[in-house]
Amino acid sequence: MELKICHLYPDVLNLYGDRGNILCLRRRLEWRGLGFSLTELPLGGGDALGAFDLVFIGGGQDFEQTVLLEDLRRGRGADIRSAVEDGMPFLCVCGGYQLLGRSYRTADGQECPYIGALDLYTLGSEDRLIGNYVFQLEPEDGGSLVIGFENHGGRTYLGSGVRPLGRVRKGYGNNGEDGTEGARYKNVFGTYSHGPLLPKNPAFCDRLLACALERKYGRADLEPLEDAAEEAARAGMLARLGAD
Amino acid sequence: MRLRVMLACAACRISRFVLRLFGRGGTALPGKIALRLYPGLLARLARPVDVIMVTGTNGKTTTAAMLRHMLEQAGRPCLSNRAGANLLSGITAEFVFSASLTGRPRKKLAVIECDEGAFPAAAQAIRPKAVVVTNLFRDQLDRYGEVTHARRSILSGLEKAPEAVACLNADCSLTATLHLDAGNPCLFYGLDIPGEGEAAAVSDAPHCLGCGARYAYRRHTYAHLGDWYCPECGRERPRPDYSVTSVAPAPEGGSLVTMAAPEGNLNFRVALPALYNVCNAAAALAGAGAMGWDLPAAARSLESFGAVFGRMESLRLGDTPVQIVLVKNPAGCDRALEYLASVPGECFPVFCLNDNLADGTDVSWIWDAAYESLFARRSFSQIGVYGTRAQDMRLRLKYAGADDEKIQVFDTADELVAAVRGLSVPVYILPNYTSMLVVRDKLAAAGGGGKFWE
Numbered sequence: 231m232e233l234k235i236c237h238l239y240p241d242v243l244n245l246y247g248d249r250g251n252i253l254c255l256r257r258r259l260e261w262r263g264l265g266f267s268l269t270e271l272p273l274g275g276g277d278a279l280g281a282f283d284l285v286f287i288g289g290g291q292d293f294e295q296t297v298l299l300e301d302l303r304r305g306r307g308a309d310i311r312s313a314v315e316d317g318m319p320f321l322c323v324c325g326g327y328q329l330l331g332r333s334y335r336t337a338d339g340q341e342c343p344y345i346g347a348l349d350l351y352t353l354g355s356e357d358r359l360i361g362n363y364v365f366q367l368e369p370e371d372g373g374s375l376v377i378g379f380e381n382h383g384g385r386t387y388l389g390s391g392v393r394p395l396g397r398v399r400k401g402y403g404n405n406g407e408d409g410t411e412g413a414r415y416k417n418v419f420g421t422y423s424h425g426p427l428l429p430k431n432p433a434f435c436d437r438l439l440a441c442a443l444e445r446k447y448g449r450a451d452l453e454p455l456e457d458a459a460e461e462a463a464r465a466g467m468l469a470r471l472g473a474d
Numbered sequence: 475m476r477l478r479v480m481l482a483c484a485a486c487r488i489s490r491f492v493l494r495l496f497g498r499g500g501t502a503l504p505g506k507i508a509l510r511l512y513p514g515l516l517a518r519l520a521r522p523v524d525v526i527m528v529t530g531t532n533g534k535t536t537t538a539a540m541l542r543h544m545l546e547q548a549g550r551p552c553l554s555n556r557a558g559a560n561l562l563s564g565i566t567a568e569f570v571f572s573a574s575l576t577g578r579p580r581k582k583l584a585v586i587e588c589d590e591g592a593f594p595a596a597a598q599a600i601r602p603k604a605v606v607v608t609n610l611f612r613d614q615l616d617r618y619g620e621v622t623h624a625r626r627s628i629l630s631g632l633e634k635a636p637e638a639v640a641c642l643n644a645d646c647s648l649t650a651t652l653h654l655d656a657g658n659p660c661l662f663y664g665l666d667i668p669g670e671g672e673a674a675a676v677s678d679a680p681h682c683l684g685c686g687a688r689y690a691y692r693r694h695t696y697a698h699l700g701d702w703y704c705p706e707c708g709r710e711r712p713r714p715d716y717s718v719t720s721v722a723p724a725p726e727g728g729s730l731v732t733m734a735a736p737e738g739n740l741n742f743r744v745a746l747p748a749l750y751n752v753c754n755a756a757a758a759l760a761g762a763g764a765m766g767w768d769l770p771a772a773a774r775s776l777e778s779f780g781a782v783f784g785r786m787e788s789l790r791l792g793d794t795p796v797q798i799v800l801v802k803n804p805a806g807c808d809r810a811l812e813y814l815a816s817v818p819g820e821c822f823p824v825f826c827l828n829d830n831l832a833d834g835t836d837v838s839w840i841w842d843a844a845y846e847s848l849f850a851r852r853s854f855s856q857i858g859v860y861g862t863r864a865q866d867m868r869l870r871l872k873y874a875g876a877d878d879e880k881i882q883v884f885d886t887a888d889e890l891v892a893a894v895r896g897l898s899v900p901v902y903i904l905p906n907y908t909s910m911l912v913v914r915d916k917l918a919a920a921g922g923g924g925k926f927w928e
C-alpha cells in the first residue's frame with residue numbers, strides 16, 4: 231500500500247515548519263512498511279489534485295497571497311473544490327485553511343474572495359493571536375487532545391455547512407470567541423495549528439493517514455507505533471499549559 | 475540640556491553598578507532608564523562619532539567583531555556593543571559608558587551591531603557613516619512577523635540615514651534589492667566562486683519583489699543566496715564591488731581567500747572555518763572600504779581573528795574539548811550541522827532549545843533545518859538534548875533519523891555539564907540564544923572563564 235501525497239504551493243505557502251508535517255506523514259507510513267511518495271505542486275503546476283491520495287496546504291506571507299490568488303483563479307481553485315467534494319483528504323494549515331473559505335476581509339475593510347470550498351470566512355485584524363494552544367478533536371475524529379502553536383491575525387467564523395475540527399482547551403482557536411478551532415467537512419481537516427502540527431500529535435496524523443488509506447483501499451489497519459518521544463513532548467507541553 | 479545629558483548618563487551608570495552588585499549583567503535596564511530621562515540621548519552622544527552599523531539576520535555579531543578587530547589591530551580605539559546588546563537600550567548604554575561624565579565621547583569610532591527591529595530608531599539617532607546588511611532569513615517569526623517585515627524595517631532605517639553608505643550582500647535578493655528602494659549610496663559584496671551549493675528545500679525569498687515571478691539562479695551558494703535573477707522583469711544580482719573570487723582550505727585552518735576590490739586585489743586568510751565566515755569577512759571588508767580604512771591591513775587582520783562569544787567558541791572542561799555553535803534559525807543551523815557532519819571521529823553532540831521570549835516562543839523553525847542530512851552522513855553513539863523544549867528537539871531528531879534510544883534528555887544544565895565532564899571525545903553544543911547563555915554560564919562556573927558581559 232502506498233499514499234501519494236501532494237504538497238500544494240510549497241513555494242508560497244511554507245511558513246512555520248510545514249515541512250515537519252510532510253515528514254511526519256512520511257515517517258509514520260515508512261515505519262509501518264507502507265509506501266510514500268511526494269509531489270510538490272508549485273504555482274502554475276499542471277497536475278490535477280485527483281491524481282493524489284492526500285493534499286497538504288500550509289501557511290504563507292501577505293505578499294505572496296496576491297500571486298497565489300491569481301493562480302487559484304486560473305483553475306486551481308475549481309480543482310480544489312471538486313477534489314474536496316470528491317472526498318479527497320486535505321490537511322490545511324493557517325493561511326491554507328483560510329484560503330479554502332469563502333472570503334477574507336482585511337483590517338481596513340478590503341474584501342477578498344477566496345475559493346469557497348468550505349463554508350467559512352475570515353476577518354483580518356491587526357493584533358495577532360499567538361501562542362502554544364490545545365484543542366480537543368470531536369469524538370468522530372478520535373477525541374484526542376491536539377497541541378499546536380497558533381499565530382494568526384485573521385479571525386475565522388464557521389458557517390452551517392462545516393463542523394469545527396475541535397474545541398479549544400487553552401488558547402484562542404478560530405477567533406478567540408466561540409471556542410471552536412479549525413473546520414471539518416467531508417475529508418477536509420482545516421486548522422490554525424502550525425509549528426508543525428503532526429509530529430506532536432501522532433493520533434491525529436494516524437487519523438489522516440487512515441482517512442486516505444480507507445478512501446484508496448477500503449481499509450486501513452495501522453499498526454501501533456512506539457511513541458515514547460511523542461508522548462514525552464506532549465506531556466511536557468500539556469503540563470505547562472495546564473491542560474493535562 | 476547639558477544637565478539632562480549628565481543626569482541621564484549618571485542614572486545609566488548607577489543602575490548598571492547596582493545591577494552588577496546583585497550579580498546581574500547584560501540587562502537592558504540601564505539604557506532604558508537613560509532613554510526615559512532623555513530620549514535624545516543617543517543622537518546627542520553619537521553625533522561626534524564615526525559609526526559603522528551592522529544589521530541583518532545571520533552573521534552580524536561575527537561581522538561586527540571582525541570590524542572591531544580590524545580597528546584594534548590598527549591601534550585605533552573604538553566603542554562597540556558586545557554580547558548581543560543590540561537593541562536601542564543596549565546601544566545607548568554602550569555610548570554612555572564610553573563617554574565622559576559630561577557626555578563627551580572618548581572614542582571617535584564606533585562599530586555597532588543592531589537588531590533589524592531596532593534599526594530604524596537606532597539609525598535615525600546615530601546617523602552612521604556606513605551600514606553593512608549581512609542577509610535576510612526567516613528568524614524568530616513571532617517577534618517581527620515575517621522576513622519581509624525585517625526588510626521593511628531595514629529600508630526604513632536606511633531612509634532615516636540617507637547619507638550612510640549601504641554595504642549590501644549581492645547574493646541575497648532581499649538585501650541587494652534594497653538599493654532599488656533606498657536612496658543611499660550603495661556598495662555590494664558577494665561570492666563569485668564556482669559553487670557546489672544547492673538550493674534550500676524551502677526558500678525564504680522565492681519570488682521577485684518587483685514582479686512576483688519566480689527567481690532563477692545561475693549559481694547557488696546556500697539557502698536563497700547565490701547568483702539570482704528574475705526571468706520576467708530582468709532584476710538581477712548586482713555585480714559586487716567586493717567580490718570573493720576564490721576560496722581554498724588553508725593548511726593552518728580556515729580559508730585562503732582572494733578578493734577583487736576597488737582598492738585592488740587582496741589575498742588573505744580567514745582564520746575561522748566554514749564558508750559562511752568568508753561571507754562575513756566579505757561583508758566586513760566592504761564595510762571597511764566604505765569607511766575608508768586601510769583595506770590590505772584590514773584583510774590581513776582577519777588571520778588573527780578568533781571566534782566571538784557564543785557564535786562559535788572553543789573551550790575546555792578539564793581535558794574535554796567543548797565547542798559551542800550558536801544556532802537560531804534554519805539557515806544558520808544548516809551551516810552548523812554541515813560543520814558537525816564534517817567532524818572526523820567520534821563526538822558527542824548536544825542540541826539545546828529554549829523558547830523564551832528572546833529566542834522566539836515559536837520553535838517550529840527546527841523542522842525547517844536539515845537535521846536529516848546530518849544523520850544521513852554520520853551517526854553518534856550518544857546524543858544529548860537540553861532546554862525548555864528539549865523534548866521537541868528529541869522528537870525532531872527522531873524524525874530526522876536519529877535512534878531515539880541514544881538520545882539523552884538533560885533536565886538541567888548541571889546534568890549536562892556533569893555528563894560532559896570527563897568525556898574522552900570532543901563535545902559539540904548547538905544551542906539557541908538563551909540556552910547558550912545558561913550552558914555557557916554553567917560551563918564557565920565548572921571550568922573557569924569570564925562572565926559574558928565582561
Ligand SMILES: [Zn+2]
Binds near residue numbers: 682684704707708709
Ligand atoms: Zn521580476
